[in-house]
Amino acid sequence: MEDRFGRFWRGWEEQLGKELPAPDFTPGSAGDFQMSARAVTVHDSVIADVRGESLYGSYTSASHQSDEQVVLHMVRHNSWRFARPREGDRTVPAGHFMVQRLGPPTFEEARQTSATVLIVPASSLTHLVRDRLIAGPASSAEMLLLRGHLDLVSQRAHDLSPAGALTARNATIELVKGVLRQRADSTEPHLGPALAQAAKDLADNRLTDPDLSPSTLARELNVSLRTLQRAFAAVDESIAGYIRRSRLEQARLELLAPSGRPSVSELAAQWQFADSSHFIRAFTRRYGLTPAEFARAAAGDRSARGG
Template sequence: MYQMQHVDSFEAWKSLVSSAFVPLHSEPVRAGSFAGSIAGSQFGSVGVMQVEATAHAVRRTENLLAAGDPPHFKLNLQLSGHGMLLQDGRETLLRPGELAIYDTQRPYTLMFEEDFKTLVLMFPQHQLGLPVAQVREMTATAIGTEHPLGRAVTPFLRQLAGLLPQLRDPVGHRLAANAIDLLGTLLAAELHDHDDLATDGQHRQLLAIQAYINEHLADPELCPGSIAVSHFVSLRSLHKVFAESGHTVAEWIRTRRLEQCRRDLGDPLQRHIPVGAVGSRWGFPDAAHFSRVFRAAYGISPSAFRAQV
């Protein structure tokens, strides 16, 4: 449900911004009056919020990380005004029309020295479908400003911001998921371009195999053996390449399949599809086996997960 909250004091803002996102320490950057508003909706696991406020700074400090919040990424699309994002020893100027991503699991600072408006998407890290360690290499950097995909994603997000007051589930849920898909594609393209400049051939091979797995998740015959054959490598070599990811090949396949199943089960437009059919769609043809591995991964059955979304 769309909600808009407006405050006229900085004390009220400190409470509002922490409750809307994650616990944050807010501080003014100049004396004088303050006004701010947060408007948006929660679509499934994706929060889509438009933030408009007077100049100030927010910090996600080490002691606030101890609150135990689940791991999320936040995407910032600057709509007006300028700001600065700092994380992981990097900093980037936030200009209107530019994107930047940051990680709620590590300290960061957002500083705005003038009035501003920004669109913020907050979503679970797993939803991107990309290795978290690789995405973290791109925090606090301008994303896609020179990339053709970046020029396509930004207008979509601007339109999403304009539609927020009218969006309702289930369409809003689907659009929010589409936005994360587009972001994942953009980040994957940026990572691929960066990887082309790298000299580590084994790392490039890992990314190529992970991309192959993502394209063939629906094939129930997908397994380490079929992947090794498709890439003309031995099973031993395949497992060696995957060692740097921190997962076995089978773990990676299972995790990616379960992420797709969880996404479809949470989609209101797919509630008419039987749970077993969702599992089968993503390579789990045995409904009982699908239910067991889903419960093992998420602590809840597929049916119960769908019911609570």
């Protein structure tokens, strides 16, 4: 087991350096450790995709870590069990999260589990976390904002300037505060990209829904429509424009099908355009060809390639 944790620690250090050490692990009575992580740093914070066959033991702050940290687990598959003497046991299933302050030893058990793990400085969060284990659903409006932000930052972390990384880290901490307070602080201007990303994620899952609108997205995210509109303005796009563009792209992909391709009227109905004429006009403005012309061009390309 020590060799396995040693390999994990060395891999962590190769990705993040010695400035952000992995928490210390002590095996339990049935100690086991088969975990891996892909992680990025954002100023003095860590976002990690953690996957593992098995974990059984206790975590605490790294012995050479001087600053306190708060850790948030968002479980994606199976479950992760946490236990502290005063807090009792908490089993966090997929689709839920756990927030804790590193320091007090926490027993953890996970089998065939994957999670997104966020590690941030505790200084501005200690009064909200204290020594509690705080769990909740990852589907809350506050968590949707945080998840969208972390996805965005993870993708761009290596391209951020030092100033950009600091801004992203500060936004992350504000969003964690929103989770802990069960509300998002929509007055923070640097949270705009995270809010827009969360709305896009929601919209992408509901593109065929006739009730999808800017207002419904704002309600689900627990912010005003004006706040959501400002967030999209910060990324140079309108909410309605994003929905329309995403629906057109899905229709375009269906037109590429070599067989069983829907008709124009079927596509218009499926992707919530008022009628075929409206769909054709929108598609032509977007792609420079009518749907029929696009489908014929795609078929010609397949024939030329011998497909």
